[in-house]
Amino acid sequence: MSLYHTAQNIEASALGQTIRESTWLFPAIESTHLLALALLGGSILIMSLSILGWGLKTPVAELYKSAHRYSNAAVIVLLITGVLLGVSEPVKLYGREAFWVKMISLSIALLMTYFVFNPLVRRGASGASMRGVTVLTIAAWLTVAMAGRWIGFS
Amino acid sequence: MILIAAINIAVFTFKVERDKAAWDLGPVPRKSKICAVISLSAWACVIVFGRLIAYNWFDCDSITSPTMAELTGCPLDPG
Numbered sequence: 001m002s003l004y005h006t007a008q009n010i011e012a013s014a015l016g017q018t019i020r021e022s023t024w025l026f027p028a029i030e031s032t033h034l035l036a037l038a039l040l041g042g043s044i045l046i047m048s049l050s051i052l053g054w055g056l057k058t059p060v061a062e063l064y065k066s067a068h069r070y071s072n073a074a075v076i077v078l079l080i081t082g083v084l085l086g087v088s089e090p091v092k093l094y095g096r097e098a099f100w101v102k103m104i105s106l107s108i109a110l111l112m113t114y115f116v117f118n119p120l121v122r123r124g125a126s127g128a129s130m131r132g133v134t135v136l137t138i139a140a141w142l143t144v145a146m147a148g149r150w151i152g153f154s
Numbered sequence: 155m156i157l158i159a160a161i162n163i164a165v166f167t168f169k170v171e172r173d174k175a176a177w178d179l180g181p182v183p184r185k186s187k188i189c190a191v192i193s194l195s196a197w198a199c200v201i202v203f204g205r206l207i208a209y210n211w212f213d214c215d216s217i218t219s220p221t222m223a224e225l226t227g228c229p230l231d232p233g
Contacts, residue, residue, distance in 0.1 A: 027209050031202040038201060 019088035040074035102147035109140035
């Protein structure tokens with residue numbers, strides 16, 4: 001079965017239909033997605049500002065102790081609401097370049113965050129390479145957000 | 155909501171945080187917690203309502219109650 005057929009099947013599913021046909025379900029899930037997005041952005045930003053030395057004096061390892069709970073929770077909510085949004089219109093998404101850009105950048109952002117950024121922060125890494133990793137991680141998440149917004153315009 | 159957030163942070167800046175040096179010594183004052191709750195709620199509403207602007211809640215097609223028809227000036231679909 002091709003990927004396109006899979007998309008058609010998901011679109012025809014009960015869950016997809018329910019979300020698509022409801023007046024308020026899609027907007028409600030989308031709003032939750034955006035609130036979690038703000039939480040993720042905020043928690044990563046506050047750690048990044050500390051690493052880059054822009055205004056925050058608190059050591060990043062200290063910030064990480066509290067901030068990583070928020071970023072983890074935000075990622076979980078984002079993934080759940082994101083899947084629900086996708087399930088309601090997979091055929092449309094299949095044809096949108098922005099969607100695939102978002103999925104690829106999302107994979108990169110998740111790998112960067114959980115396998116590079118977080119472990120380095122836990123170890124209290126600093127210096128030019130840590131700043132580089134920080135800039136790349138933020139860039140990856142910004143690409144995800146912008147590609148996501150672009151799905152709506154394309 | 156943006157106005158509420160702005161007033162809230164003005165009150166916080168000029169009234170509430172004056173004695174913030176003492177906050178580390180004891181429990182955080184209640185008035186500062188109230189400001190924090192107002193701030194978080196107001197900005198969450200800014201995000202949610204901002205997103206909801208994009209939807210046509212008042213499309214005549216989706217109006218089914220007589221009250222809403224009256225308010226929006228839409229003809230009520232008899233079917």
